[in-house]
Amino acid sequence: MPELLILIILLFALCPLVYYAIAIFSSWRFSSQCEPKHARAPLFTPPVSQLKPVKGADPDTYENFASFCRQDYPDYELLFCVDGPDAPAMDAIARLQREFPERSIRVLFGSNSSAANDKAAKLARLVNEASHEVIVISDSDVRVRPDYLRTVVCRLSDAEVGAVTLPYVSINDRTFADRLQTIGMFSDFFAGIFVARQLDGIKFALGPTIATTKTRLSRFGGYSAIEDRPGDDLLVGRLIAEQGYRVEMLNYPLETVADFDSLRELLEKRLRWKVVMRCMRPWGHLGLIFTQGLPWSLLAAVIAPSLPIALFYLSLYVLLRVALTWIIGIQCFKQDSLASKLVLIPLWDAIAFGIWLISFTRRTLKWRGSNYYIRDGQLIPISETGQD
Numbered sequence: 001m002p003e004l005l006i007l008i009i010l011l012f013a014l015c016p017l018v019y020y021a022i023a024i025f026s027s028w029r030f031s032s033q034c035e036p037k038h039a040r041a042p043l044f045t046p047p048v049s050q051l052k053p054v055k056g057a058d059p060d061t062y063e064n065f066a067s068f069c070r071q072d073y074p075d076y077e078l079l080f081c082v083d084g085p086d087a088p089a090m091d092a093i094a095r096l097q098r099e100f101p102e103r104s105i106r107v108l109f110g111s112n113s114s115a116a117n118d119k120a121a122k123l124a125r126l127v128n129e130a131s132h133e134v135i136v137i138s139d140s141d142v143r144v145r146p147d148y149l150r151t152v153v154c155r156l157s158d159a160e161v162g163a164v165t166l167p168y169v170s171i172n173d174r175t176f177a178d179r180l181q182t183i184g185m186f187s188d189f190f191a192g193i194f195v196a197r198q199l200d201g202i203k204f205a206l207g208p209t210i211a212t213t214k215t216r217l218s219r220f221g222g223y224s225a226i227e228d229r230p231g232d233d234l235l236v237g238r239l240i241a242e243q244g245y246r247v248e249m250l251n252y253p254l255e256t257v258a259d260f261d262s263l264r265e266l267l268e269k270r271l272r273w274k275v276v277m278r279c280m281r282p283w284g285h286l287g288l289i290f291t292q293g294l295p296w297s298l299l300a301a302v303i304a305p306s307l308p309i310a311l312f313y314l315s316l317y318v319l320l321r322v323a324l325t326w327i328i329g330i331q332c333f334k335q336d337s338l339a340s341k342l343v344l345i346p347l348w349d350a351i352a353f354g355i356w357l358i359s360f361t362r363r364t365l366k367w368r369g370s371n372y373y374i375r376d377g378q379l380i381p382i383s384e385t386g387q388d
Contacts, residue, residue, distance in 0.1 A: 006303050013300035013313060016293035020320035023191040024327055026198035030251060031332035044157035048076040048149055049130035051137045053122035057088035058141040059257045065092055068138070069100040073149040077104035077131055081122040084109050089140065104131075115227035116372060116379035123232070124223035127214060135217075137210045142168065143255045151252050152211040162245025163212040163237055165205040167193075168254040169333050177260035180351070183344045184270075186329035187321060188352055192291070193249070194328070202247040205237030208254050216240050228378050230276045230367075253333045267355065272367060274359035279374040288356055293317045294349035321345050 050068055058064060068078055078096075082089055090107075097105050108129060111121035127135060136152060138144075155164045167190060173179045196202070210233065217223065220239040226232050237247045260266045278285040297317040304310035322342055329338035364371050364382060373380040 001303060006305065009303060010300055010309070010313075012290075013296040015290040016296050017313075017316055017320060019195070019291045020191075020293060020324055022198070023195050024320065024324050026194040027191065027324065027327045027332060029198060030194050030249075031327065044154055045074050045150065046134045046153070047132040048073065048153060049132040049135045050076055050078045050149075051123060051126040051130060051135055052078070052080045052140055053119045053126065054080055054082045054087065054089045054140045055118065057092070059259050060143075061089055061140070062092040062095055064141060064143045064257060065089075065096055066100075067143045067145070068148075069096060069103050069105070070146055071144075071149045072146045073153075076149060077106065079106050079108065079126050079130060081108040081111065081126050113224075113227060116381060117227050117229060117232055120223045120227040120229070120232040124227055127217060127222060130214065133213050133215065135212060135214060137207075137212075139208050139256070141256050141259065142208045143171070143257065148252075148254075151250065152209060155248055155250070156211060156213065158246075160246050161248055162216045162240040162243060163205055163210055163247045165202070165211075165237060165247065165249050166209040166252050166254050167206065167249065167333070168208040168256045169335055170258045171255045173258045175258075175260060175262070177263045177266040178258040179341055180263070180344055180348060181258070181260055181266055182335075182338070183325065183341045184348045184352065186333070186335070186338060187325040187345050187348060190328050191324055197249065201241075202249050203238050203241045204234040205240075205247060206249075207233035208256060210236060212236075212240060216243070216245065219243055230365075230372075230374060230379055231280055234280070251332065267351070268366070270352075271355050271358060271362070272365045274355055275362045275365045276374065278359050280377065285356075285359070292349070292353050292356070293321065294346060295353050318346075321349070 052065075052068075065078075080089070080093055082093070093105070093107055096103075106129075108122075108125060111118060111125050113121035113124065115121040123137065126137075134153060134156060136149065152164045152166065155161050170178060170182050170185070173182055193202075196204075217236070217240075220243070223232065223236075226235050226239075229235060241247050260269075274285070294317065297313045300313040301310035304313065322345065325338070325342060325345060329335045364373055366372075367379075371382050373382055
């Protein structure tokens with residue numbers, strides 16, 4: 001191989017290592033600066049509508065829902081939207097209504113829409129039916145602490161804040177797929193989020209929690225304007241940020257219940273998300289090649305002109321990946337059990353690289369049992385053809 005080509009490859013192989021260093025700094029900044037204190041606005045406790053679009057049932061559904069009824073907050077309601085009276089989550093909701101009679105708990109059946117994105121359609125109806133201006137949206141697999149509402153709502157007292165979102169951690173990993181998902185979140189997913197926050201601010205939101213107001217949503221048309229688009233969580237944060245408001249992410253990780261029964265289920269979900277990202281941000285998705293440290297380091301080690309250079313790339317890759325995951329998972333999110341999962345980092349990186357490559361071959365995605373094209377940012381249902 002020509003020496004010039006070797007030099008070029010070795011220089012490119014430094015890119016993900018530099019990215020990891022930036023991610024370490026960005027994660028440290030998030031950990032040290034974003035400590036939510038609802039005492040900063042102790043009197044800001046407006047009435048809140050908590051909205052939950054529900055599809056099917058998650059593990060520990062009742063305990064997840066019940067945590068939202070145990071909030072140390074003066075005035076709030078809890079609204080669910082399920083597919084119908086026979087929905088799997090109805091038993092848990094009925095139990096809530098019996099055991100928390102002091103809470104305002106309402107249930108809506110169906111979205112009254114044939115939109116492709118059923119979650120966004122349900123949220124459009126929930127927002128319309130909500131009694132209060134301040135709304136807090138959360139996924140059905142989330143479990144929260146009693147100070148949750150005070151923590152997220154207090155930041156809305158700042159007129160420049162348009163939305164608040166929160167990171168999340170998986171609890172009770174039961175399967176190998178759960179453990180692999182956890183290491184992927186801390187070593188990969190949140191690393192990218194913290195780098196984006198450091199370089200350009202938060203211009204998106206995460207589904208486990210979005211706190212905002214009806215007014216902020218109405219200014220871009222609300223969920224009804226995006227009910228045929230994928231990535232509604234990301235879009236809501238982006239569309240609020242485009243109005244000139246800040247989207248804040250607090251260092252207040254939520255708990256989500258692990259539910260990956262198989263490695264295939266995990267891979268399908270990650271691939272679906274990568275396909276969505278490729279369609280929504282094609283150049284950004286292509287640029288992920290420069291964040292893939294494992295293949296670049298292996299390539300550099302193979303073509304390196306000497307053993308010390310090969311060891312330099314491999315050892316620096318391992319050191320930076322472990323340090324990054326440690327800072328995010330253990331220092332920032334206090335997940336001490338993560339230490340035993342650090343050996344899975346190279347495996348996750350290999351899988352993530354494979355998913356990224358495969359995402360360029362997919363023209364459709366499968367979501368909630370149906371197949372779709374993504375055209376001009378819209379989900380277009382297609383007939384079952386057996387093609388990917």
